[in-house]
Amino acid sequence: xxxxxxxxxxxxxxxxxxxxxxxxxxxxxxxxxxxxxxxxxxxxxxxxxxxxxxxxxxxxxxxxxxxxxxxxxxxxxxxxxxxxxxxxxxxxxxxxxxxxxxxxxxxxxxxxxxxxxxxxxxxxxxxxxxxxxxxxxxxxxxxxxxxxxxxxxxxxxxxxxxxxxxxxxxxxxxxxxxxxxxxxxxxxxxxxxxxxxxxxxxxxxxxxxxxxxxxxxxxxxxxxxxxxxxxxxxxxxxxxxxxxxxxxxxxxxxxxxxxxxxxxxxxxxxxxxxxxxxxxxxxxxxxxxxxxxxxxxxxxxxxxxxxxxxxxxxxxxxxxxxxxxxxxxxxxxxxxxxxxxxxxxxxxxxxxxxxxxxxxxxxxxxxxxxxxxxxxxxx
Amino acid sequence: xxxxxxxxxxxxxxxxxxxxxxxxxxxxxxxxxxxxxxxxxxxxxxxxxxxxxxxxxxxxxxxxxxxxxxxxxxxxxxxxxxxxxxxxxxxxxxxxxxxxxxxxxxxxxxxxxxxxxxxxxxxxxxxxxxxxxxxxxxxxxxxxxxxxxxxxxxxxxxxxxxxxxxxxxxxxxxxxxxxxxxxxxxxxxxxxxxxxxxxxxxxxxxxxxxxxxxxxxxxxxxxxxxxxxxxxxxxxxxxxxxxx
Numbered sequence: 001x002x003x004x005x006x007x008x009x010x011x012x013x014x015x016x017x018x019x020x021x022x023x024x025x026x027x028x029x030x031x032x033x034x035x036x037x038x039x040x041x042x043x044x045x046x047x048x049x050x051x052x053x054x055x056x057x058x059x060x061x062x063x064x065x066x067x068x069x070x071x072x073x074x075x076x077x078x079x080x081x082x083x084x085x086x087x088x089x090x091x092x093x094x095x096x097x098x099x100x101x102x103x104x105x106x107x108x109x110x111x112x113x114x115x116x117x118x119x120x121x122x123x124x125x126x127x128x129x130x131x132x133x134x135x136x137x138x139x140x141x142x143x144x145x146x147x148x149x150x151x152x153x154x155x156x157x158x159x160x161x162x163x164x165x166x167x168x169x170x171x172x173x174x175x176x177x178x179x180x181x182x183x184x185x186x187x188x189x190x191x192x193x194x195x196x197x198x199x200x201x202x203x204x205x206x207x208x209x210x211x212x213x214x215x216x217x218x219x220x221x222x223x224x225x226x227x228x229x230x231x232x233x234x235x236x237x238x239x240x241x242x243x244x245x246x247x248x249x250x251x252x253x254x255x256x257x258x259x260x261x262x263x264x265x266x267x268x269x270x271x272x273x274x275x276x277x278x279x280x281x282x283x284x285x286x287x288x289x290x291x292x293x294x295x296x297x298x299x300x301x302x303x304x305x306x307x308x309x310x311x312x313x314x315x316x317x318x319x320x321x322x323x324x325x326x327x328x329x330x331x332x333x334x335x336x337x338x339x340x341x342x343x344x345x346x347x348x349x350x351x352x353x354x355x356x357x358x359x360x361x362x363x364x365x366x367x368x369x370x371x372x373x374x375x376x377x378x379x
Numbered sequence: 380x381x382x383x384x385x386x387x388x389x390x391x392x393x394x395x396x397x398x399x400x401x402x403x404x405x406x407x408x409x410x411x412x413x414x415x416x417x418x419x420x421x422x423x424x425x426x427x428x429x430x431x432x433x434x435x436x437x438x439x440x441x442x443x444x445x446x447x448x449x450x451x452x453x454x455x456x457x458x459x460x461x462x463x464x465x466x467x468x469x470x471x472x473x474x475x476x477x478x479x480x481x482x483x484x485x486x487x488x489x490x491x492x493x494x495x496x497x498x499x500x501x502x503x504x505x506x507x508x509x510x511x512x513x514x515x516x517x518x519x520x521x522x523x524x525x526x527x528x529x530x531x532x533x534x535x536x537x538x539x540x541x542x543x544x545x546x547x548x549x550x551x552x553x554x555x556x557x558x559x560x561x562x563x564x565x566x567x568x569x570x571x572x573x574x575x576x577x578x579x580x581x582x583x584x585x586x587x588x589x590x591x592x593x594x595x596x597x598x599x600x601x602x603x604x605x606x607x608x609x610x611x612x613x614x615x616x617x618x619x620x621x622x623x
Contacts, residue, residue, distance in 0.1 A: 001495050004481065011483020289479035292440055294468020295496050296461065374440040376475050377431045377552045 001295065005303035008283060009310060015282075018275040019360075020315045026268015026356055027319020030261050031341055031349040032326055037257035039339040044247045045240040046178035046338075047094065047110065047186070051121045054209035055218045057239045058089070058225055061232040065243040067181070069094060071203035072231070079229045080208045085216035086225070090115035092207040093194040096184070100163040101150055109146065109185045111164075113194025113206075120209055123188060129158055129173030134190055140169045143177035145334045146185020164197035179338045181247070265352055273360035276311060280304065280364035284371060291373035300368050308361035316353045320346060386449075387548060387580030388414035388437055393446035395432050395603075406432045408603045409446065416547075419571065419581040421591060424600035430584045431552060433600070437582065438550045439467050451547055468496050472541030474551040474570070478533040480525040486536045487512050487521040493544040511539035514573055531562035538569055549574050551583040555590055567593040 009016050042049075048057065048066050058080050060070040080089040093113030100106040114121045114134070122131045123141060133139055140162075147156050160171040169189070177186045189197065195204055210233075212221040218235045225233035234242060248254050280287070287300060323341055330336040395407040406429045414420045414437075422430050435441040437448060439455050448455050451470070455463055472493070480489045487508050494504035512521045515535040525533050534554060541549055551570060555563030567583075567590045574581050575595075583594065591597060592611065599607040 003501055004484065004492065004495060007483045007488070008481060009483075011481075285477070285479060286481050289473070289475065289481075290492070290496070292438070292467075292473055293493050293496055294464055294466075294471070296464050299496075372440070374435040376473070376477075376479055377435055377440070 001290075001299055001303055002306050004290075005306045006310065008286070008303075009279075009307045012279060012282070015275055015279040016311070019272050019279065019311045020318065022271025022273075022275055023268055023312055023315025023353060023356065024318040024322065026264050026272065027316050027349055027353055028322045028326075029264025029267065030352050031320060031323040031345060033257055033260045033264065034345045034349065035323070035327065035341045036339055037253065037261075038342055038345060040181070040253060041244045041247060043179050043181040043338070045243040046180055047112070048236060048240050048243065050123065050178050051092075051209065051236070052124060053118075053120045053122075054090070054211050055235055056086075056210040056212065056222055056225070056233055057236065058208035058210060058229070058231050058233045059206075059239075061230070063232065065246040066094065066239065067243075069206045071201060072205040072208065073203050074205055076229065076231060077205060077208050080210055080225055080231070080233075083221070083225050083228045085213050085221040087211045087213040088118075089208050089210040090118050090120045091191045091205055092121050092209050093191050093198075093204065094206040095194075095198055097164045097187070097197050099150065099169075099185070099187070102161070105150075107150060107185060108182075109164075109187050110180055110182075111194055111197060112186065112188045113191040114188060115209075116190045116192050119190070121188075123175035123177055125176040127174045127176060128156060131173065133172035134188065136170070136172050138168050138170045138193070139172035139189065140193075141173035141175050141188040142171055143175055143186040145177075145179065145183075145337060146187065147171075147174055148334055149183070149185050165199065167196050169193075169197065183335060265356065268353070269356045269359050272311065272315065272356055273363070276308060276360045277364050277367075279307075280367055284367065285376065287368050288371055288373055288375040291371060292376045297369050301365050304361055304365050304368055308357045308364075311360075312353055312357035316350060319353075320349070384415040384417060386413045387416045387451055388412070388582070389447075389449040390433075390437065391447045391449075393433070393436060393448065394444045395429075395436060395441065396444045406603050407436070407443070410603075410605055412598055412605055412608070414548075414580045414582055415596070416580050417575065417577045418595040419575050419583060419593065421594035421597045422582060422584045422600060423586060423588075423591065423597055425586065428600045429603040430586075430600055434550050434552060434582060434584050438471055438473070438548075439463055468493070469544065470547040472544070472546035472549045474534070474537050474541045474549065474554045476553040476556045478525070478530075478537045478557075480533055480536055480540070482525050485522050485524055486517060486528065486532075489525070489536055490539045490543050492540060497544055508539070508543055511543045512536070515539045515569060529562075530558050531565060534558060534562075534566050535569060538566070538573065542574060547579055549579065549581045551581070553584055553586070555585065555587050560589060563587065563590060 060072060062070050077091055080086060095111055097109055097111040098106055099109045112121060119131055127144055156174050158171055162169050180186060212218055222233040327340050390410050390412040393407055393410040397404045397406055410433060424430055436443050490508035490511050491504040494507060512518055515538055517535055520528060520532060555566055571593050594611050597609050597611060598605055
């Protein structure tokens, strides 16, 4: 009878496609909006995630995210180095500077000042130049998207000169960098040079990056640093979640995206549910005939569930296809770079669609169960 | 009461009420009726007299308020619900006034449905359905959908569907009501020819007096009661299809 269920569904193409596209658009709204939300939230922590060479971030205990930093004293670096279990610890400057290009245009940039000796925190993927070129006098590395912002329409090339805090800087490398939350270019330079590119402050050490010795766990060393220095020491993942959590709590982004995702859920349920229910209603007489002919309620429910499952699977497939096509089509747009559908968003969307299909078929199943088979004898 | 042939369906003091309290309506008032194997029994009477309610109860689609129904010696009320559904699937065939064919299935797929309900494999069910489609003279229309068939053709498909699993009881509800007179005659001839067999009872509900001649026995109902059961006089027999 499963075959009959499939034929019944497929026989009414208009309703079948209506229900399928209800699910498909529900899927598209849920998956696409959730993915963009996840991508945006990830951007708040991308500069943390891009630093792969160090496991531990040490900061002032009041720091809540990677963009609002209370600088540490230089002595804090040495205190961290003195903690048992710390293999090495280096400076990192992270702040904002104003870049002026030839012609007088200027832009705000994210400035990353890397430890002069080790260059820990340097970008992983270089498009032009090398990381060691940072040792060239006035050398900076800029991310590809930032280059496009500063010099729109120009082919990326090295040797471009900019001005920060009346100091000259030369582009010696172009890298790929994960997009920041604000669409600012990301510039990398040496720590000592970075301090010259920003106005003076008493303390300017943003973070201490540290690595645990072999045999020590990250958490163990974080705990030891906190105990010995009264500073906040977090693993890369912990700092990422602290930053993401801050933006989740203090901005309207989750609410706005949450509303859209909820709308996707409601619209998907409404369209799929209504169309599917109409489909069942119009076939009620046929279901009654099948019931009269001896088909049990259990098997009728299985038939309805199979129909609902087919609608759900096909709709989910089309919806995810549309979502994937969107991200594939926009992957080269600078503003949307790095956005994609994480596997767990796809899985979560599948869960949401299952719930939609459950609700959509619930009313229909009830109608079929309470249906009197004697209805077939009414003219 | 008839005792000469085996009794297929026995109704004793069957009562059916609809509604509760003040709105209670008694539709059947203590029906006694025997339907014999190998015969076609016509259940006739004016609209609203309770014919459809009675065949719904006989076919176990409705429960009686009181009274007992025996189908081929089995008292339905004593069977558990699942067994009753199985009994219906195996031993009862239905022909409906509105055909009730599944619009998404072809004629020959529609005929296979009762076999699928009884757990047959699809290929075997379709093979058997083909034989029945041939028997009702629709082999050239086997792959047509119901919407591509005339009313008479659809009713012939419905008859094939009702008989494909070899039921012991065939219940036909106004099978000619939606058809013109000529097609109605053809359909009744077909039911007479392919359905009436030893070991099978056929009940046809109708108020179309032009088809009375196809029956072996006529049970007249009025106001929820059987008022008369008569054998059809051989002189009234349809001239175009002699009864056995």
